[in-house]
Amino acid sequence: MADRRSFLSEGMVTYAYILLYIALSSGQIFFNKWVLSSKEMNFPYPLGLTLLHMVFSSVLCFLLTKVFKIMKVDEGMTLEIYSTSVIPIGAMFAMTLWLGNTAYLYISVAFAQMLKAIMPVAVFVLGVAAGLEVMSCRMLLIMSVISFGVLVASYGEMNISWIGVVYQMGGVVGEALRLIFMEILVKRKGLKLNPVSLMYYVSPCSAICLFIPWIFLEKPKMDARGTLDFHPLILTLNSLCTFALNLSVFLVITHTSALTIRVAGVVKDWVVVLVSALLFADTKLTLINLFGYGIAIAGVAAYNNHKLKKEASRGSSGDEQHAESMQLTSSSTLASEK
Known part of the structure; x- marks a missing residue:
């Protein structure tokens, strides 16, 4: 009886973590749209918002790991790995969040989410180019189905903005490149990082990559407008929600698996x-x-099932599972979301 109660209690905690992830991930997307929308909070600076997220994440990771020592940063990072892997990951992460957030200025949240469904296609094509994936008739069929579905969804969009589509597709390409660089980091260089360690290393790099274009593209506009209407409390809360989203991903993966969060991601979409x-x-x-x-x-769903069978046939529940977990870590998933 005690074992049964313990099992039920553990199951309830797991479902609570999954629901927390879905709520935070969905809420963060709506929160970002609300902040950026000219009809709502009217903070039309996607670069500035993304830069704020990265700076906030960098500072908070430093406080949690180095000052208060609540969490531990995984060891094994070298200058060579940082320069050849972390910097490209950080740059692509910055590109993904910047372009993805900018797309919200032109297209609806629902349509942006539909366009994101093309992500497995971009990841697979770039994976084939990098030698990480092998082209097959089955995968070609799955990629064709996904592409056809996105095209049909786009055809049904009533108020389509091609500028928004270009920004969103740029964000998809950036995210696909980020995932490819992460897989190379794990498979070819053997470095394993938990999501907190990944944020600790990547966030400062992403902030620097965002700071340079922000200086030239958005800072003059923000200076001309002034800062009285920028609601610093709301922007801080928005950044905190982004960080909480990353931690919720970590909790779900820790208590279940990367496959579980993939399924939860489909529900969230x-x-x-x-x-x-x-x-x-x-x-x-x-x-x-x-x-x-x-x-x-x-x-x-067919793509996820194919990847699961492929990993099971290889008997690789270690490195590839961890690589998949790393790939799922995003900031506004976020944000911004992814």
Whole structure:
């Protein structure tokens, strides 16, 4: 009886972590859209917002690991690994968040989420180019299904903005390159980092990569407008939610697996698409939208299932599982979200 109660209690805790991740991930996307929207908070500076996230994450990681020592940073980092792997990861992470957040200025949250479904295609194509994936008829079919679904969803978009589409696709390419660099970091260089350690190393690098374009592109606009309407308390809360999202990813992976958070991510995507139609006036879903997105998600599910069988056949529950866990760590997933 005691064992059964312990099992039920552990299961409830696991589901609580999963629900926390879905809530934080979905909420962060809506929060970012609300902050950036000209009809809501009106902070139309995606570079500045993303830079704030990275600076906040860098400072908080330093305090947690070096000052208060609540968490531990994994060892093994060298100057050669940092310069050849961490810096490219940080640069691509900065590119992903910057372009992804900028897309919210032009397209709806729901449509942006639909376009993100093309991510496995970008990752697979770049993986083949880098020698990490092998082209096969099965994978080609799965990639075709996902691409077709995204095209149908795009065709059904009533108020399409091609500028927003370009920004979103740029963010997808940046994210795909980030995942490829992470896989190279783990598979070829053998360095294993938990999500907290990854944030500790990557966040400062991303902040530097964002600071340079921010100086030239957004700082003059922000100086001209002034800072009285920027609501520092809300922006700080937004950054804190981003950091909490990363920690929730860590909790879910620790208590379950990377596959679980993949499935939770699919649920989160549908929640974002449907709820955004209720929250934002610029979101108008059509049957073609939903039909195309459903096809794309079916392709994503087939892709995840194929990857799971591939990993099981190799018997690789160690390095590849950890690499997958690392790939799922994002900031605004976020943010911004991814």
